[in-house]
Amino acid sequence: MEIKTVSQCTLEDVLKAWNKGFEGYFVQITMDEEMFLNRLVGEGLSPKLSLVAFDGNEPVGIVLNGVRHLNGRKTSWNGGTGISSDYRGTGISRALMEETLAVYARESVEIATLEAITGNSKAIALYEKYGYRIANRLLFLSGEFKTKVTEPIQMQIETLHPEQLSNLSFYQQEVPWQCSWHSNKQGQAKVFYNLENEAVGYMLYRSQWAKDGQLERLVLYQLEVLGQGSVDYIPYFLDSITNQPVKIATVNFLASNPVTNYLLENGLEVTTEQVQMKKIMNE
Template identity: 45%
Template sequence: MLFKKLSECQITDIITAWNRGFEGYFVKLEMSAELFFARLVNEGLSMNLSIVAFDGDKPVAIVLNGVRLIDGKKTAWNGGTGVASEYRGKGVSKLLMEETLRIYAEEGVEVATLEAIKENERAIRLYQRYGYEIVDSLVHLNGSEEFESVLAASIWVKSIRPEQLATLSFYKENVPWQCQWQSVRNGEAQIFYGTGNDPLGYCLFKRIWNEHGKVEKVVIYQLELFSEVNSDLLKIIFASICGGAEKTVNFMTVNASISSPIIAYLMSHGFNKMTEQVQMVKFL
């Protein structure tokens, strides 16, 4: 088995390795070249740290990797490990893990992270054999709400760029990779303040617009509140992040901790669980 960096591969081989590696996966992950490379850029994945495995001249497996400084530690994220169906169960995944951990050591990575679909027990066992531990359960929720314009004299909202979140003392930096501001540069952020200019919380999100210029969907990457969750506050926040649209808007949370009181509240108010993943960490 020969490993090549993505930067050393032909585009067609990279896309073949990805699409064949995720055939029959729990969720549909097939991508065109345009979508694949847009994801690399948007999520800060590295062409030099990601690898494709070849059997002869045939691309048969892939691992995507990115590295960032999180809470002062050099942190890596495995953004996808896929093996072509006829090569599964033949030790290729172990070779991929060993090569990936070798790359991490070479790069001076201190913390390795990844997420795995909860039902993917084989992959979870593999990661555990290589020292990863489950630290949290993460969910994607989907739901819709109809909001009227909400006025609250005691609460005001400040809109900022996602990049500005990193300058705030209360910003939560150590969250799943796709929920960090660096992965949502083309999104939006809002801070919510109460009386006395005390911060009540913040939200990192992205609005999806339809062809009529209306907000159709809002994807929530982080929603942090510094006080008890209550219906009135959430109504104000949801109305604000959907732009005060006076119609039904679809909302989706991405990789939110299932232990979050906000998630518990949303699930009790009709939001549905789409996917559940385990978050795994290995300290090098």
């Protein structure tokens, strides 16, 4: 077996490793060239830090990696580890994990993060073997939000570019990788203030449009209610985007976030459950 970086491989081999590696997986994540390249760029994944395992000339395993500074600490993310079905259980996942941790060490990573489907007990056990620990329970939700705005609330709304969120003292930096502003530079952000100019909440989201030009779905990456706010403000937050019925999907919302429970009580359902895992390097 030989391990190369993605930057040393052809795009054809990398795609083959990815698509074969996730055959029969819990969630269908087959990608074509455009989807794969968009994901690399959009989510800050590094071809020089990502790895492909070969058996001769055959790509049989892959792990995608990215590194960022979050809250002043160098943080990595494993954006997907896949092994071809014929090679599962042969030690390739362990070899890729060991080489990945070596990459993190060379890059002076302080915190290593990843997510795993809750039902994927083998993967979770592997990560725990290499020092990862479950930090959070994460939920993907989907459905039509059923609560309507009844009485108007006086609220100030500021629309921002996603990267501007990082300059706000109340913005939460430590969120799952795909939910940060870094991964959603093409998205939209809103901050909500009461009449005393106190921030009561903010959203990071993307709008998806139908062919007829109508808003088809909102994808929420962050929806936070702050100190002077209340989950009862959420209908007003969403109404600032549209007052028409719209489907909503959330990405990796913390199960412990009161917002998550509020959405579940108002029309959304759990579609996927994951665990967020973290490893403190050099611990």
